Amino acid sequence: MYSPEQENICTTSTKVPVKYGELIVLGYNGSLPNGDRGRRKSRFALCKRPKANGVKPSVVHVACSPQAAKAISNKDQHSISYTLSRVQTVVVEYTHDINIDMFQVGRSTESPIDFVVTDTVAGSQSNADAQTVQSTISRFACRIICQRTPPYSARIYAAGFDSSKNIFLGVSGRSEEKRQEGMTQKLTRSSFFVFITQEKAAKWKTADGQMDGLTTNGVLVMHPRHGFSQDSRPGVWREISVCGNVFTLRETRSAQQPGKLVEAESQELEDGSLIDLCGATLLWRTAEGLSRTPTLKHLEALRQEINAARPQCPVGFNTLAFPSMRRKDTPDEKQPWAYLRCGHVHGYHNWGNHREEREGRERCQRECPMCRAKGPYVPLWLGCEAGFYVDAAPPTHAFHPCGHVCSEKTAAFWSQIPLPHGTHTFHAACPFCAQQLSGEQGFVRLIFQGPLD
Template identity: 80%
Template sequence: MFSPPAADQENISSSPASTKGPVKYGELIVLGYNGSLPNGDKGRRKSRFALCRRPKANGVKPSTVHMGCSPQAAKAISNKDQHSISYTLSRVQTVVVEYTHDINTDMFQIGRSTESPIDFVVTDTMPGGHGDSQSVQSTISRFACRIICQRSPPYTAHIYAAGFDSSKNIFLGEKAAKWRMQDGQMDGLTTNGVLVMHPRHGFTQDSKPGLWREISVCGSVFTLRETRSAQQRGKMVDSESQELVDGSLIDLCGATLLWRTAEGLACTPTIKHLEALRQELNAGRPQCPVGFNTLAFPSLRRKEVLDEKQPWAYLHCGHVHGYHAWGGQAEVEAEVQERECPMCRSRGPYVPLWLGCEAGFYLDAAPPTHAFVPCGHVCSEKTASFWSQIPLPHGTHTFHAACPFCVQQLTGDAGYKRLIFQGPLD
C-alpha cells in the first residue's frame, strides 16, 4: 500500500463516504488510452468514467414473469415506463420478465450505442491507443452491460450482461444462449458475451491474475464458452460472484475496462505524483552514452509528441540513449526498428520511451524504471510485472498480454525490461 509524502497528502482523496461532493462508487478506465481519447474526452465518450450516487435511485430488480404471448407480456414490452427482458424461445413462445424500480440501487449502462440510456459510450480499441475507425465492424454490443451499485455502504457494485434500450427493453433472440432456472426465472448470454476477471489479493503490489469468467444477463458466473459467440454456455461457477472488486477487468469483446473502487483510487498515485516522479527522473540528468546529450521525459500533456531530448531505448538490453539514425537497418515492413545497441551489441526493438500517464493502471507509486516491450511505455516494476502476466481477450477466441497504456501485444521473455540509464559524467 502506497503512502504518499506529506507534500502530496492533499492530492489523495478521502474515502467515498467523507467526500463533499456526491458519493463516488468507483471508476471505469478503458485500457489502451493512457489518460484520454486520441481526440480528447467528450461527453459520454472518454477514457474513464466515474460512477457516482445519483440524486434519485434508478436501479431495477426482477419482479413478475409472464409466460407466452399473453396480453400482460405484450403490455410489459410496449410500456415505455416499464423495464423488461424478453427471452424468445421459439417463434410462438416468449418469456417476458418485468423489472420493477429499486430504491436501494443505482444503475449505470455501458455500450457502443450513443442513445440516452447508455451512460458510458465505449468503442473498439485498436493497439496504439487509437479509437475505432468506423470501417471496422464492431464486436462491442450497442447495449453491452449494466452495473448496479448499492446506494448505501459498503456501496457494492454488481455487473450484468446486456443493457436496457431506449424502450427499457432487453431482447434475447432465438439464437441467443438462454435457459430456465430452478426458481422459474430465465437467464441467458449475449452474442459476444461479457467477460470478467477478478485479480487475486486485490489491486495491490501482491496482485495476481484471476480466471476469466462470463457473466450472464441475470448476473450468474460461468466458465468461458468455446468461442465468444458459441451457443453452448460454460459451466456455472457457484463459488464466484459478479460483484466487482478493486482491479476487476471487464471485457466487452473489442474493449477492456478496469474497475477501480473509490477506496482503491484513494491509495493510488495521482497525476500530480506521476509528474513529480517524471521531474525527479529528469533531475537526475540521464545522458545518452554515445552523444553525451542530456535526456528528458516530455511533460505528461505532450505524451505523443516526440521531443529532441526524448529518451530512446534498446529494449532487448534496456540501455537508454538519445535518438540516433545510425547503427542498424530499419526494417521497412516492421512497426518497430530492429537496431544493434552500441553499448552491448544486442539487437532488438529501438523505440522512444513514454511515461504511462493513466494513474489508475499503477499498482504502486514506485519510480518508473521498467518499459513494456515493444511499445516503450514506462512505469514501475510491480505495475509492469502485473500487466505482463494478464492474458487479455483479443478477438473472439484468443488471449495475449498487452500494455495497459496502448494495448499493444507484449513480446520478449517477460514482456517488459528494466531500463539502464547513464548518469551525467561531470
C-alpha cells in the same frame, strides 16, 4: 440512465457525492486520442445519483399474453424478453428499486447509456482508426448496479436496457439495423414475433423456473487474486449472464452452448476487476482502491525527478528528458529512446542502422551500441493513467515493444494478465496502448547513463 444534468455530478455538486468507483478503458494513456468528450471518455466515475434509478425483477409473463405485449410496449416499464422457441417466449418485468443505482455501458450513444465505449485498436492515434473496424461491442453491453448504502457494493450484469427500456437477447440483423437508423418506435406484438424467430443468443429456464441468458459476444469478468496491489496475481476469466450469474467461458465468444454455472463465485466487482466487452476491456477501481493509487501530481513529480538527474545519451552525450505528460504523441529532440532487448537508454540516433537496412529487416530492429543486443528501438513514454499503477514506485521499466514506462511491479502485473483477444485467444498487453507484449518477460528494466560532469 444518462442525462446532461448528471454528467458532471461528481465534480460540480456543492456537496461532494459518494463515489462508488471508476471504470477505466485499457489502451488509453489518460485520455482518448481526440480528447474526452461527454460520455465518450477513457474513464468514467460512478457516483451516487440524486435519485435511485435501479430496477429489480418483478412479474413474469408468457409473451403471447396481453400482459406481456403491454410490458414490451410500455415506455415506463423495464422488461427482458427471452425467446425459448418459435412458440415460447417469456417476458420478465422489472420494477423500481430505491436501494440501488444503475449505470449502463455500451457502444450506443442513446440516452440510456451512461458510458459510451468504442472498440480499442492497439496503438491507435485517433478514434478514426477504431471506426475502420466493424465493432464487436454490443450497443447495450452491460449494466452495473451499485448499492446506495455502505459498503456500496457494485455488481455487473450482461446486457443493458435500450431506449424502450427493453432487453431483447440476440436481436436479429434486421431489427438491429432498424434500431441503428433511429427507428425507436415500439415493437407491436406482431413485429415482436417476426424477429424472435431469428434469436441466436443463448438463453434458458433455470432449475428453479427463473429465466437467464447470455449476450451474443458475452461479457467476461476477471477478479485478480490478492486484490489490485503489488501482490496481485491473475484470476480466472468468467462470463456474466443477464441475471448476473457466473459461468465458465464458452468454447468461443458467440457459441450457443453456455459454460458451466459457477455457484461459488459472485458477480460483485472488486478493486482491479477486469470487464471485457469483446472489443474493449475496462478496469474497475473502487473508491477505496483509488485512494491508494498514485495521483497525476505524484507521477509528475516522478517525471521531474528523473529529468533532474540529467540522464545522458551514451552516444551523443546530450541530456535527455521525458516530455510533459500532456505530450504523448510526437517525440521531441530530448526524448529518451531505448533498445528494448537490453534496456539501454539513448537519445535518437541513426548510428548502427545501416547493417539492419542492408539485411532488409524492419527499421525498428536495431543493434545497441553499448552491448550489441538487437531488438526494438523505440521512444519512451511515461504511463500517464494513474489507475493502472499497482504501486507508487518510480517508473523504471518499459513495456516491450511499445516503450510505455511505469514501475516494476506495475509492469510485472500487466505482463501476467491474459486479456481476451478475438473470439477465443488471450494475450498480455500494455495497459496504456493495448499493444500485445513480446520478448521474454514483456517488459525490460531501463538502464540510464548519468551525466559525465
